[in-house]
Amino acid sequence: MTPEHNPGEQREEQTAARVPDVAPDVPQSTHDRLLGLQQQVGNAAFGRMVSRWKAGKAILAREDIPTEAEIAEAEAWAAEGKKSSKDLTPGAGGAGLNNAPGGFDAEYDPKLGELTIIMRCGVEFVDGISKAGVARKGLEKELEKANALPTEIERQQRLALFRWGDGEDAVDKTTFRTDVEKEVEPFWSGKHQFFMRKKGWSWLGATVKVDLKVDNKSRVPDAHLTMKPVKVPDTVSLGANVEPGGATNARDQVMNVTSNVHASGSFLNHFVTFDVGKSDVKPGQDTKLQNVIDTFKGAETSAGSGVADARSIQTPVFLTGHASKTGNAAFNQKLSEDRARSVEKFMKEHGFVNTEVRTAEMGVGDTEATGGEVENDRRVDIQIGSGNSQNTLRHEFGHAFGLGDEYASTPLVSPGQTPAQGTPAMGDTATHDNLVKNMVDAGGTPLKGAVCEPTDSIMSVGDVVRPQHYATFHASLTKITEPHGPWALGSPTAKNEALPGSAGTGATTAPAPEPDAVPV
Amino acid sequence: MRWLACALILLAGCGSASETPVAEPAREAGVLFAYEVGNHLHRYGGRVFEDGRYELFSGEPDWETFEPFTPDQVEQIAAAVDKAESLPGEIKGGSDPIPPDTARATFTLRGREVVVDEYPQASPPELEAILELIARLRKKPPVASTWEVWTGSETVKLQVPCDMGDVAVLADLRDALFMPSPSATASRFPDPPSGTPLVRIEFADGETHAVAADDGEPGRADAVKAALAGTDWAKLPPRLC
Ligand SMILES: [Zn+2]
Numbered sequence: 001m002t003p004e005h006n007p008g009e010q011r012e013e014q015t016a017a018r019v020p021d022v023a024p025d026v027p028q029s030t031h032d033r034l035l036g037l038q039q040q041v042g043n044a045a046f047g048r049m050v051s052r053w054k055a056g057k058a059i060l061a062r063e064d065i066p067t068e069a070e071i072a073e074a075e076a077w078a079a080e081g082k083k084s085s086k087d088l089t090p091g092a093g094g095a096g097l098n099n100a101p102g103g104f105d106a107e108y109d110p111k112l113g114e115l116t117i118i119m120r121c122g123v124e125f126v127d128g129i130s131k132a133g134v135a136r137k138g139l140e141k142e143l144e145k146a147n148a149l150p151t152e153i154e155r156q157q158r159l160a161l162f163r164w165g166d167g168e169d170a171v172d173k174t175t176f177r178t179d180v181e182k183e184v185e186p187f188w189s190g191k192h193q194f195f196m197r198k199k200g201w202s203w204l205g206a207t208v209k210v211d212l213k214v215d216n217k218s219r220v221p222d223a224h225l226t227m228k229p230v231k232v233p234d235t236v237s238l239g240a241n242v243e244p245g246g247a248t249n250a251r252d253q254v255m256n257v258t259s260n261v262h263a264s265g266s267f268l269n270h271f272v273t274f275d276v277g278k279s280d281v282k283p284g285q286d287t288k289l290q291n292v293i294d295t296f297k298g299a300e301t302s303a304g305s306g307v308a309d310a311r312s313i314q315t316p317v318f319l320t321g322h323a324s325k326t327g328n329a330a331f332n333q334k335l336s337e338d339r340a341r342s343v344e345k346f347m348k349e350h351g352f353v354n355t356e357v358r359t360a361e362m363g364v365g366d367t368e369a370t371g372g373e374v375e376n377d378r379r380v381d382i383q384i385g386s387g388n389s390q391n392t393l394r395h396e397f398g399h400a401f402g403l404g405d406e407y408a409s410t411p412l413v414s415p416g417q418t419p420a421q422g423t424p425a426m427g428d429t430a431t432h433d434n435l436v437k438n439m440v441d442a443g444g445t446p447l448k449g450a451v452c453e454p455t456d457s458i459m460s461v462g463d464v465v466r467p468q469h470y471a472t473f474h475a476s477l478t479k480i481t482e483p484h485g486p487w488a489l490g491s492p493t494a495k496n497e498a499l500p501g502s503a504g505t506g507a508t509t510a511p512a513p514e515p516d517a518v519p520v
Numbered sequence: 521m522r523w524l525a526c527a528l529i530l531l532a533g534c535g536s537a538s539e540t541p542v543a544e545p546a547r548e549a550g551v552l553f554a555y556e557v558g559n560h561l562h563r564y565g566g567r568v569f570e571d572g573r574y575e576l577f578s579g580e581p582d583w584e585t586f587e588p589f590t591p592d593q594v595e596q597i598a599a600a601v602d603k604a605e606s607l608p609g610e611i612k613g614g615s616d617p618i619p620p621d622t623a624r625a626t627f628t629l630r631g632r633e634v635v636v637d638e639y640p641q642a643s644p645p646e647l648e649a650i651l652e653l654i655a656r657l658r659k660k661p662p663v664a665s666t667w668e669v670w671t672g673s674e675t676v677k678l679q680v681p682c683d684m685g686d687v688a689v690l691a692d693l694r695d696a697l698f699m700p701s702p703s704a705t706a707s708r709f710p711d712p713p714s715g716t717p718l719v720r721i722e723f724a725d726g727e728t729h730a731v732a733a734d735d736g737e738p739g740r741a742d743a744v745k746a747a748l749a750g751t752d753w754a755k756l757p758p759r760l761c
Contacts (some may be wrong), residue, residue: 098620133685134660137640138557138564140655141576144586148662152723156684160698166691171703184750237579239562241621265561392561399620407560414560421637422618431617461560
């Protein structure tokens with residue numbers, strides 16, 4: 001059991017611990033709160049947070065308290081007004097596979113304590129099936145299906161679903177433009193906060209606001225990103241990608257997507273089934289479970305070492321056992337629990353990294369859904385982290401902001417593909433790794449970096465925006481406020497307050513203690 | 521095999537934990553030409569058998585069968601496959617670094633595989649020629665139609681012996697007739713006399729489609745009127761293609 005990731009301690013301390021990064025909808029269940037904390041600050045920071053509180057309150061030295069002169073200097077700088085820069089490509093500092101430089105303007109308003117990321121997006125609307133009846137690649141099946149419809153009117157109506165409306169401001173075009181902003185801006189905004197970790201300046205904070213300006217390409221000559229949405233009905237998928245363009249050109253990115261801004265992919269929910277009355281993992285299901293293990297085990301220091309890479313998210317796994325409705329309820333409850341435990345044991349014995357601290361298992365007894373003796377009712381559900389689907393558009397915007405991919409070729413995600421073919425391998429360094437290492441937590445400790453592994457992170461195969469995903473926003477904030485800094489993760493302090501983590505022994509890495517935990 | 525990933529994508533948004541059994545891909549007996557393309561977000565593909573069978577999949581890993589190719593068409597495809605014979609087993613795109621979420625394609629040419637790492641950017645003309653040939657062969661034979669169009673003062677009759685999609689002057693009117701949720705600002709275009717539709721199409725098979733000025737579907741008549749107002753229909757030749 002590593003001290004940096006101890007679910008017992010997390011449960012015990014969760015009410016005392018402040019989540020420094022804004023979580024607008026505070027999760028309520030223990031399950032969710034545990035996840036929420038882990039997602040907000042990461043395992044290492046959370047462990048330190050816990051030990052900080054356990055160590056008790058410490059006394060500040062006089063030199064930790066900011067002087068009037070230091071505060072005045074910061075106030076004068078803030079009074080100069082907004083700091084901004086255009087056409088930044090902070091991701092260009094990354095290197096290697098799938099490097100995405102990004103491209104956006106950034107503006108910091110000291111008065112509001114807000115960093116605004118402005119990305120101009122010019123849209124070039126692309127018909128999925130052209131007026132002349134030619135299908136885009138990947139829509140061949142849709143064209144065949146349309147052509148096979150019994151009447152010409154039905155066929156024409158179906159084909160029309162693959163064409164954008166006429167004119168620059170056809171309803172479907174204006175809806176698309178608005179929906180992109182609605183889908184992406186709130187998702188990428190406000191997830192984490194920065195403050196300037198400089199004595200006397202730490203009252204300066206920066207919440208992050210993403211402001212997309214989406215319009216037709218013809219009206220956005222200085223677009224950072226060209227979006228090429230292919231028109232399809234919402235039930236049709238087509239995939240997506242970003243062509244990042246030159247490393248230092250902030251205006252040559254291209255995003256290939258579909259008109260369906262809600263398109264998503266689901267990778268985080270799995271299950272294995274059992275024989276009647278049995279809780280052992282049976283042949284066939286063992287292969288399935290091994291695939292889940294090999295996909296979500298987490299990056300290791302070296303393949304098969306069993307030792308987690310320091311940068312690994314170590315996504316928690318929730319195992320929920322079920323039994324079919326036939327038979328005795330008490331027996332079924334125990335059977336469900338046994339099944340969940342059996343899966344956990346199998347995972348531990350077959351290469352899942354840190355099984356003890358990453359898995360939580362429970363049984364729910366009878367399955368209500370189906371009734372009778374149905375194989376799928378005799379199962380254990382395996383939920384990886386948040387368990388949520390990934391919205392494709394939100395992931396692709398991560399690339400547009402300059403982040404690389406964090407997934408890896410594994411049995412359940414792009415199997416058989418190699419780095420040479422553009423898919424990272426488990427344990428590869430993500431391209432934004434060095435930018436993440438430039439970030440510090442509230443106590444001033446650098447983040448560990450970013451590694452490629454299937455997790456519930458937005459740049460992997462899930463939907464969670466972690467501090468590391470603000471790496472290019474952080475880099476842009478650092479640049480536009482030079483030479484002052486560094487910007488650390490966490491909430492700003494009061495003006496006369498010491499830097500977080502200044503007090504006491506062993507407390508230098510506390511992420512963001514409660515103000516009242518640091519007596520002055 | 522990349523098939524489980526496809527099965528998982530199926531679950532998009534439904535929150536279900538079901539996993540469907542997955543089909544085996546292109547490497548089946550008698551395949552003349554096959555392709556499968558995509559990244560972890562989405563995959564699609566198609567295959568043509570030597571006996572003419574034609575199957576496609578998209579997202580879901582299950583092959584769906586469509587009308588077979590004729591022996592003559594199979595011969596044309598076989599000839600195009602033969603022209604791609606000398607391609608190497610792997611074709612690289614040369615981007616450094618390779619862009620995020622790049623698609624990759626695996627082509628099967630009579631049992632031999634050719635992998636294109638950055639698809640479609642790096643796809644060689646020999647492979648694209650096969651796909652273009654298939655697209656050409658699959659083009660639906662045109663359904664001829666006769667259009668009766670209200671010009672604002674009279675109804676004119678226009679013959680369209682080709683596919684209506686190939687006639688540029690009909691594009692806006694076609695959209696107004698067939699697109700869902702039509703919307704257009706109400707035009708001052710004069711209504712035809714009662715009983716005369718704004719437009720009426722009769723297809724070669726006898727099927728008809730008409731929109732009247734008092735069409736019940738919200739926005740439809742306005743959209744059609746806006747499209748009608750944009751063209752001087754009386755000046756067009758009676759045969760549009
Ligand atoms: Zn990606």
